[in-house]
Amino acid sequence: MKNSLYSALKKHSQTGTYPLHMPGHKRNFGSALPYDIDITEIYGFDDLHSADGIIKECCLKAAEIYKSDSAYMLVNGSTCGILAAVSSVAHRGDKIIIARNCHKSVYNACMLSELDARYIYPPMSKSGICGSISPETxxxxxxxCPTAKAVxxxxxxxxxxxxxxxxxxxECHSRKIPLIVDSAHGSHMRFCSFGKSGEPISSGADIVITSLHKTLPSLTQTALAFVNGELVNRKQFEKFLSVFETSSPSYVLMSSIDRCLDFLKVSEKSFANLEKNLSAFYKRADKLNNLKIVCSxxxxxxxxxxKIAIxxxxxxxxxxxxMKKLREDFRLELEMAYPTYALAMTTICDEPAVFKQLYSALEQIDKSLKSKTCTAFPSLPKPMKIRMTNAEIDSLPIIDLTKEQAASGKYISKHFVYAYPPGIPIVTPGEIIGLFEYDYMEMLKKSGVSFRSV
Ligand SMILES: Cc1ncc(COP(=O)(O)O)c(C=O)c1O
Known part of the structure; x- marks a missing residue:
């Protein structure tokens, strides 16, 4: 038991390192493993895949709170909602327009259905954070691509x-196609004044998927999907949810969703406090000389x-x-880091003292830094794509690509290669790894970003 995962987790929870990362409950919303409420679909407890009782009531509650036409509880994270959403709107060979900074689950859905993905690119901001996708794009x-089935x-x-x-x-509706919004990081947005503009459900998105566990007090893996309007066939969406979601949904997770929804009904004061803490933090952070908090x-x-993007x-x-300095010298664990920024995630479960602690750590670090002229961060790679089937991609050899080989422009990626986090592919299967892509990956690797290739 000494080295068990459970004991390691327990030990970690007592180290005093503060989580400026997911899950949104910040380990500050209850305790102990809840064996006493862990059941399967016994009489009286409904069935997630064919809900008409207590689970349906939860879904109706979610739809009411988020002001959506219909809602679905998810226990396999936003991932299963995204897989189901994309699969329900497009079939093998169909064209679909996706933002290149989408999460790998969107790409996986395209791969599984062998969709013809057409990419749109966000602009790159000065800080190396991808900007918004514009309506013009x-x-x-x-x-x-007028035959695209969805965006x-x-x-x-x-x-x-x-x-x-x-x-x-x-733009999508003028072509009678649905807009799917991956709002995995936005389940709190409806309740914050700064998030109102662009909140996807009230703004007309047809399918919205959001992870409760990321930014609200709910257990890891809990999420919601919302379907609005008539452009999406709900039966088709439900069919694919039952393909991608476990047939043994955890009642512990589902009750965590329900508890979170009940909390949201009375959460006004908590969100007002979060905004107060954030506004004090942002005001103080204006005084930093070298580090900059990016919010516009x-x-x-x-x-x-x-999201405090430093x-x-x-x-x-x-x-x-x-990120390393904050962990080692100040016991603050951030969510992620990239070459030019680090990200702290804050939620309504953070006490006011945490915002002060973060600021004072940043202030001390800031004093020890030297200023440097910022060089523009490169835009996301736009690798050339070769149309191939999954079988053809699977038959490609695995090699350790050299810079010279990349420069030849002849080598096709067998895998998704992405930095994790954030899980956004740099190249996808079937794309050529050229010199730009190679150098881009080398630059990320050199700055200590961790990589996955699958
Ligand atoms: C943008 C985005 N979408 C979707 C997901 C998947 O969400 P989940 O982990 O809830 O499955 C993630 C995960 O980090 C993400 O960052």
Whole structure:
């Protein structure tokens, strides 16, 4: 038992390191493993995949709170909702427009159905954070690809960047196709004043998927999916949910969703407090000389200020080094880091003292830094795609690619290669890894970002 996962978790929970990361409950919303309520679908407890009792009531509650036409509880994270959403709107070979900064689950859905994905690119901000997808970009993509079956974008992004969903939804609806919004990081947005513009359900998105566990007090893996309007066939969506979601949904997780929903009904004061804490933090952070807290940029339509994005772009350290310093010297564990920024996630479960603690740590680090002229962070790679079937991709050999081979422009990626987090592919299967892609990955690796290739 000494080295068990459980004992390691218990030990970690007593180290005093503060979680400026997911899950949103910040380990501050109850305790102990709840064996006493862990059941299966026994009489009286409904069935997630064919809900008409107590689970249906929870879904209706979620729809009412989020002001959506219909809602679905998810216990396999936003991932299963995204897989089901994409699978329900497009069939093998269909074209679909997706933002290149989408999460890997969107790409996996395209891969499974062998969809013809057409990418739209967000602009790159000065801080190295991807900006919003503009309605003009979506319009141009729809003009170029009028037979696309849907558009998929992420809003807010991991870093908090919000797109103009109303205008983008209008573009999609003028073509009678649905807009799917991956709002995995935005389940709190409806309840915050800074998140109102661009909130996807009220802005006309047809399917919205959101992870409760990321930004609200709910257990890891809990999420919701919302379907609005008539462009999406709900039966088709439900069919794919039952394909991608476990047939043994955890009642512990589902009750955590229910508890979170009940909390949301009376959460006004908690969100007002979060906003107060954030506004004091942002005001103080204006005084930092080298580090910059990013919450606006010409490339952002709007921003979710609960994500504290700390830019190191004008300093002599990387985001990864900043994250390490905060962990080792100040016992603050952040959510993620990239070469030019690090990200702290805050929620209504954070006490006011935490915001002060973070500021004072940043203030001390800031004093020790040297300023540096910021060089522009490169835009996301746009690798050339070779149309291949999954079988053809599977038959590609695995090699350790050298720079010279990449420069030849002849090598096709067998895998998704992405930095994790954030889980956004740099190249996808079937794309050529050229010199730009190679150098981009080397640059990320050098700054300490961790990589996955699957
Ligand atoms: C933008 C985005 N979408 C979807 C997901 C998947 O969400 P989940 O972990 O709830 O399955 C993630 C996970 O981090 C994400 O960052």
């Amino acid at each position: 979506v319009r141009a993509a729809l003009t170029e 998929v974008i992420t809003s807010p992004t991991y870093e908090g960047v919000v797109s103009d969903i109303s205008s983008i939804a209008r 940029d010409p490339t952002f339509f709007s921003f979710d200020k609960s 830019s190191t772009a004008n300093t002599n350290i990387s985001g990864v080094e900043l």
